[in-house]
Amino acid sequence: GIGIDCLQGGPGEDTLDGGPGEDWFVESARSVATGWLQLSDGQLSDLGSPAEVDSLRGIERAALRGTSGDNVLDASRFSGPVWLSGSDGDDTLIGGADADYLDAGRGNDGLSGLGGDDTLLGRDGNDRLDGGAGDDGLSGLGGHDTLIGDAGSDTLLGGIGNDSLVPGAGSDTALGEAGDDTIASSDATADLVTGAGNGNDVSAGDTLDIDPDLDTVDDAFNCFPVWAEALP
Numbered sequence: 001g002i003g004i005d006c007l008q009g010g011p012g013e014d015t016l017d018g019g020p021g022e023d024w025f026v027e028s029a030r031s032v033a034t035g036w037l038q039l040s041d042g043q044l045s046d047l048g049s050p051a052e053v054d055s056l057r058g059i060e061r062a063a064l065r066g067t068s069g070d071n072v073l074d075a076s077r078f079s080g081p082v083w084l085s086g087s088d089g090d091d092t093l094i095g096g097a098d099a100d101y102l103d104a105g106r107g108n109d110g111l112s113g114l115g116g117d118d119t120l121l122g123r124d125g126n127d128r129l130d131g132g133a134g135d136d137g138l139s140g141l142g143g144h145d146t147l148i149g150d151a152g153s154d155t156l157l158g159g160i161g162n163d164s165l166v167p168g169a170g171s172d173t174a175l176g177e178a179g180d181d182t183i184a185s186s187d188a189t190a191d192l193v194t195g196a197g198n199g200n201d202v203s204a205g206d207t208l209d210i211d212p213d214l215d216t217v218d219d220a221f222n223c224f225p226v227w228a229e230a231l232p
Helices: 225-228
Strands: 004-006 015-017 024-028 034-039 044-047 053-056 061-065 068-076 082-085 092-095 100-103 110-112 118-121 126-129 137-139 146-148 155-158 164-166 173-175 192-194
Touching: 024 044, 034 061, 061 068, 068 082
Parallel strands: 004 024, 015 053, 024 061, 034 068, 061 082, 068 092, 082 100, 092 110, 100 118, 110 126, 118 137, 126 146, 137 155, 146 164, 155 173, 173 192
Antiparallel strands: 034 044, 044 053
């Protein structure tokens, strides 16, 4: 209907129509061992067992959640903002063209923001975070992580562990935080980097200390308040 609607499919193949307004579609992978969801503007394909396809109309935003196993959550063909949430396994989360929020959960995960101003959280495990285009915020949190700024003006926070931070072509800021971190810039004149955390850090470029705020998908809490418990 008119306004913000929250739509979720059930067992089997569904057709969901949000109508006018900014509508959310939410889905969790159904295969317990491995979750594999592919989202586009017109459909969601669950490639687990059994495979299912939901048809979507009038959906402007989406939130996908994985299982406790290894997940692939792929929203690269979706034009609106997405919230992707992994779990305990080794997950692959791929955002789309808009401003996305990717939360890896536990495990050794790979996150790709692609377009838009994205927020990527690694959490526990040895994770690889790539912001892609846009002004992104990347935080490794726990584990030995690799953070890649790519294009745009990005903020890279290593967190706990021995991390590798790679600012990209834009005006990026990198902070190693705790652990023995490496901060390497391919364009040191464009990047503001610091190893000001605890540990023996190796950095390249100019120095600046900052404490940025990473954006979250706050609007999603109204539809899916239980998911908010996973946020720091």
